[in-house]
Amino acid sequence: MERGVKMFNQIIKFSGVIMLVLSVLSNCSKRDPSVDMILKNGVIFTGTDKGVVNALAVSGDKIFAAGELQDILKLKGPETEIIDLKGRFACAGFNDAHLHLLSGGLSMMEVDLTGVTSLRDFRRRVANQIRKTKPGGWILGRGWDQNLFKDKKWPTKRFLDAVAPDIPIYLRRICGHAVLVNSKALRIAHISKDTPDPPGGEIVRDVKTGEPTGVLKESAMELVSQYIPEPDREHKTEAVKLALKEFRRLGITSVQENTSAEMFEIYKSLEKSDDLTCRITEMVPVETGFDRCEKLRKKYNSPYVRFGLLKAFADGSLGARSAAMFEPYLGSPVTTGLPQYTQDELNTLVAEADRRGFQMGIHAIGTKANNMVLNAYEYAQKINGKRDSRHRIEHAQVLIKDDITRFRELSVIASMQPFHCIDDMHWAEKFIGKRRCRYAYAWNSLRQSGAAIAFGTDWPVAPLNPLVSIYAAVTRRDTTGFPPEGWFPEERLSVHEAILNYTTGPAFAEFMEDKKGVLKKGMFADIVVLDKNILKVAPEEILTAKVVYTIVGGKIVYKSVK
Incomplete structure (x- = not known):
């Protein structure tokens, strides 16, 4: 009996030791773990309700925390890399919604x-x-x-x-x-x-x-x-690597690009070799076919290479006088552009794509083309019912006033490229007149109506640098400062709004707003650091701002500071 009591007491003591160890381990696990990287002393534009903070922590490929320095430094461990931004500006990496x-x-x-x-x-x-x-x-x-x-x-x-x-x-x-x-x-x-x-x-x-x-x-x-020899895979890969180098230099961490379905394997190969330093969402030509696109959508859905939307063209360009307009071009009474579909053809195409659950992105420049695409999206909703389709109009360049509110009503995203405005403004009025130019590149009207907007460049049609596009959106002046008051200045945006259209807007446009576009816990650690606080400097100084760091998935892929 005495022996049994003694054994019982030993078991109790041993159990107590085990409980103490488990308690210690549990408390350790509840403590904030050390992080891999801390950015401190910056003007960090989070894109969230927090606004601007001065420090940010990264763990693995995700943001761990964004806030005040005294709180973020508590996460520092012996291996944590500390980057002193020294007052520099940082925001979510730029996401080019159309190139x-x-x-x-x-x-x-x-x-x-x-x-x-x-x-x-x-x-x-x-x-x-x-x-x-x-x-x-x-x-x-x-x-x-x-x-x-x-x-x-x-x-x-x-x-x-x-x-x-x-x-x-x-x-x-x-x-x-x-x-x-x-x-x-x-x-x-x-x-x-x-x-x-x-x-x-x-x-x-x-x-x-x-x-x-x-x-x-x-x-x-x-x-x-059709007679030009197709570049071989090696040549294409080299071209992609040249583009990626430019993306790193300019702080571009995501792109939504228009090429062909054949490019998926090149991107995946670069991803496997750890050479893909930008997240790519592919716009696949609708001519690829619905059945093949179904397979591509299932196959390509990684954080770096994703199937995005089906791309189609409703018309051409304003400069080539092939953008489809309701009225003729000035000086050419029989020229109204080159529509690529009839309204019935476009309705049928969009309705079928929508029925199969695809997102559509349709190129439309002229007033008639934009109206036709909106009509097609409205038709698809009537036939299939309304869903979170996030169909897009790529460019949405020249609109009629009545179509402005239809973007919000139909939940259509305006995927726009600000540089086109400050380039085309030099001759647009000669082509279509001042009256029709009033709702050309109508960013602010669309914003005020509640429409979702995503900014891009259309590179190589326009310069790749996102800061040039932000400048264009804020000033509506060309890079020489002309015209001083801006072209239709009522359509200008604030720098804050322009940045959101280059970060959160594109993320929403590709159904990735829960992964990127803002700097908060759990989002991809895709970050750009600039040498100037573009929220505060004069608009013309935005043009001379330079990228200091580009960070993708928590890794520094570009660094200009010594």
Whole structure:
């Protein structure tokens, strides 16, 4: 009996020790763990109700906390990396809601015609590419804009023929909706004065002879582009890497890009090799087909490579006069643009995509095209019922007043590119008149109506730098400061609003608002640090602000400070 009592007491004591150990371990687990990185002494724009804080903690690839320095420093451990921002500005990494990643990368390897103001300079840049072109190859380039020429006239094949008569040339206009080719390219494509315009396209012809001038618009571009050799995978990968390098330098941590379904595997390969330093959501051409897109949607859904939406085109561009308008272009009474669908065709397409649960993003520039797309989205809601579809209009460039409120009513996202405003404003009124320009790039009207807005660049059509776009949204002036009061200044936004449209807006537009776009606990640690507080500096100083750090998933992928 005595022996049993003794054993019982020993068991009680042992149990007590175990309970004490468990209690200690439990208390340890309840303590805040140390974090991997702390940013301190900054002007950190969280994008949340907290507003601006001065410190932030990162654990793994997520934000652990954002708040005051004295609280954040309690999370410091022996291995925590401390970054003193020294008063610099930080916010969620920029998310470009609309660009062309592969085209942008390739354009860095082709003839750059951006900013060309004379045929002489045009010719010089093309001639410089001849020695770089392999036998049997093509001279490719983009960026020209006839509106920058002194006479505003469209270039023709003749001056290209004088430079390179035996090498096919294919040069995309800055908008991507028209090209200039030489006679060699026309011969390869079997295009003559007897070739009819394809549906939705135009072969521009000499008014006297009927011969093609070398300018092709919209679907007519494909008559030649189909003969251009497809870049191999190695070439595409190199182009993507060039683009990613630019993203890191400019603080871009997410992009929503327009290329093709074939790019998924290149992105996944870069992700596996840890070379993918930006999160990519792919806009897949609707021509890919619903069934194939169903498979792609299921297959690609990682934090870095995701299937996004189905992309379609309702019209062309304003600069090429192919944007679909209700009224004719000034000086051209029979030209109202090139719609790519009838209303019935567009209704049918959108309704089927919506029925299958796809998000749609439809390119629309002109008043008629935007109206048609809104009509199609409204039709889909009537047929299928309303859901959280977050259908988008890509560009939403020139609107009629009555369509402004329809974005909110139909829960349609306006995916817009501010730089187009300060570029197009120099000639837009000459094309469509001041009255129709009133609701061009109508960011503030859309905001006041309650519409969701997502900003991007349309790179390489426009400059990639998000700060240039933020400046454009805030001032509606070009980079020289013209016009001083801003073009239709009532449509300007505050810097605060512009930043949200470059962070939270794009995240919402891709159904990722619970993962990124703001700096709060549990969100991806995607952060950009700038050398200037763009909330406080004069608007023109936004243009000269530089990225100091780009952080993606808690890793520093770009650093400019010594």
